Amino acid sequence: MTESRKYSVGLVQMRMGADPEANFAAAVRHIREAARLGANIVCLPELFRTQYFCQREDTRLFDLAEAIPGPSTERLAEVARELHVSIVASLFERRAPGLYHNTAVTLNPDGEVAGIYRKMHIPDDPLYFEKYYFAPGDLGFQAVDVGVGCVGTLVCWDQWYPEAARLTALQGAEVLFYPTAIGWHPAEKDEFGAAQYDAWQTIQRAHAIANGVYVAGVNRVGIEQGDVLGNRAQGQGIEFWGGSFLADPFGRIIAKASHDAEEILLGEIDLAAIEDTRRNWPFLRDRRIDAYAPIASRFIDPAAKRTKKRRA
Numbered sequence: 001m002t003e004s005r006k007y008s009v010g011l012v013q014m015r016m017g018a019d020p021e022a023n024f025a026a027a028v029r030h031i032r033e034a035a036r037l038g039a040n041i042v043c044l045p046e047l048f049r050t051q052y053f054c055q056r057e058d059t060r061l062f063d064l065a066e067a068i069p070g071p072s073t074e075r076l077a078e079v080a081r082e083l084h085v086s087i088v089a090s091l092f093e094r095r096a097p098g099l100y101h102n103t104a105v106t107l108n109p110d111g112e113v114a115g116i117y118r119k120m121h122i123p124d125d126p127l128y129f130e131k132y133y134f135a136p137g138d139l140g141f142q143a144v145d146v147g148v149g150c151v152g153t154l155v156c157w158d159q160w161y162p163e164a165a166r167l168t169a170l171q172g173a174e175v176l177f178y179p180t181a182i183g184w185h186p187a188e189k190d191e192f193g194a195a196q197y198d199a200w201q202t203i204q205r206a207h208a209i210a211n212g213v214y215v216a217g218v219n220r221v222g223i224e225q226g227d228v229l230g231n232r233a234q235g236q237g238i239e240f241w242g243g244s245f246l247a248d249p250f251g252r253i254i255a256k257a258s259h260d261a262e263e264i265l266l267g268e269i270d271l272a273a274i275e276d277t278r279r280n281w282p283f284l285r286d287r288r289i290d291a292y293a294p295i296a297s298r299f300i301d302p303a304a305k306r307t308k309k310r311r312a
Contacts, residue, residue, distance in 0.1 A: 004272045007148040009175060009214075010034030010042040011265040013244040013257045015222040020049045020064070024072070027089075028079055034264050035083040040109075040148045043088040045220040046156050046181040047102065050092075052240070055127045055226040055233035062133070064228065065094035068103055069113060077111030084109045086146040088153050090179040092133075093118070102134040104153040104179055108146045115144035119155040120164060127185065127238055130157075143173035149269060156180045159204050159217065163295070169211035170284075175269055176207060180219040183240035197241055197259075205251035212249045212278040214269050219244045221260055249277040 012030040016023050027048050034042045047053075049072065053061045066072060072091055080087050086108050093103035102119040118137030122130045141164055143152040152173030158164045159178045168176060182200060184193050201217070208215040225237035245256040246267035257263040278284060294300055 004270075005149075006268055006270045007040040008038050009177075009216060009246065009267050009269060010037065010039030011216050011218045011244050011246060011255070011257075011267070012042060012044050012048075013219060013221060013242050013261075013263045013265070014045060014048065015262055016048065016051045016220060016224065018051060018227040020228070023049050024075070028075075030262075030264060031079055031085070031087060032083065034266065035085045037264065037266050039085060039266055041086040041088065041146060041151060041175075043153075043177045043179060043216060043218045044090065045218050046090040046179040047092060048090060048179075048220070050228045051224040051226050052181045052220075052238060053226045053228050054130050054133055055224075055238065057129050057132045058231065060229060060231070062094075062100060065092040065100050067095075068093045068105060068116060073105055073107070073113065076105075077107055077113075080107045080109055081111035086114070086148070086151075088151070088177050088179065090155060095135075100134055101137060102130065102155055103137075104155050104177075106144050106146060106151065106153055114146050115142055115153065117142060117153045117155070119158060121157045121161055123157045127233070127235075141167040141171070143168055143171035149174050149271075151175045151177060153177045153179070156182060159200070159207075162207060162210065165207035165211055165215075169207075169213050173213060174271065174274060175214040175216060176211075178204065178215070178217045180217055180244075181240060182219060183238040186223075186236040186239055189239065193241075197243055201243070201245065201253075204245075205247045205253070208247040208249055209251040209281075210283055212274055212281065212283065214249060214267075214274075215247045216267070217243075217245055219257075221258075221262065249274050250281070 106115040120137040124131040152168035221242035225232040
């Protein structure tokens with residue numbers, strides 16, 4: 001018999017200002033509202049404590065980092081216990097002097113740390129200078145049990161990699177959360193904006209379909225120049241495009257936010273839908289795991305492959 005267990009997730013799409021404490025307080029208010037609406041698990045956007053500071057390279061900004069567990073996880077744990085909800089929170093982790101990560105923490109309803117995930121794929125693009133700040137994750141992909149269900153967390157740039165989604169889903173994740181900070185360069189928006197957002201949503205919907213899981217993209221909104229610690233980046237900044245959404249196991253959008261407003265999305269996770277979708281589209285059954293070893297190669301050189309065949 002198909003399992004009929006259900007639970008609700010809350011996706012917090014919010015703006016960030018120059019004051020980290022004000023951002024934290026706003027995040028807590030949003031968590032409370034999501035819990036009031038019935039969410040069992042609440043996910044915040046990537047690096048929610050500040051404006052997106054990776055728009056420039058500045059050694060002073062390392063002062064924003066903190067230990068995990070640390071002050072933010074302790075405060076969020078109190079909220080989780082009070083509301084009896086799980087919380088997914090993305091933080092700037094100070095692991096050791098000179099060693100930092102972009103890290104997502106999952107707290108269970110008892111306020112305990114259920115999982116720590118360090119962002120694996122680190123971008124380095126104009127206004128997204130993350131390689132300057134973050135070392136690549138070394139804890140691997142993981143799914144964690146938070147009581148009501150089993151969830152996996154990946155972070156922003158990770159959302160473009162099908163391998164990351166697959167390896168997390170194979171460990172039993174029913175929902176893939178993607179805390180995100182992604183937006184338009186203002187000068188490019190008119191020409192490329194619609195296509196960029198469509199690609200972002202499409203790749204994540206594809207993860208839902210390929211793995212038969214729910215996928216949640218949780219973005220921020222607003223135009224930011226990384227205004228933090230009394231300084232900001234040069235230029236027009238980034239217009240974060242919001243558009244947070246929840247897709248079901250067949251890739252259908254069941255909740256979607258606007259591009260320019262703070263919102264809390266609430267969506268239902270139905271394990272029967274996962275089971276039914278995988279029965280009818282048995283991609284996990286039909287995987288040829290015996291043939292996938294080359295996926296671990298950086299690149300398969302066609303010329304070298306042809307040479308090998310000629311020698312054979």
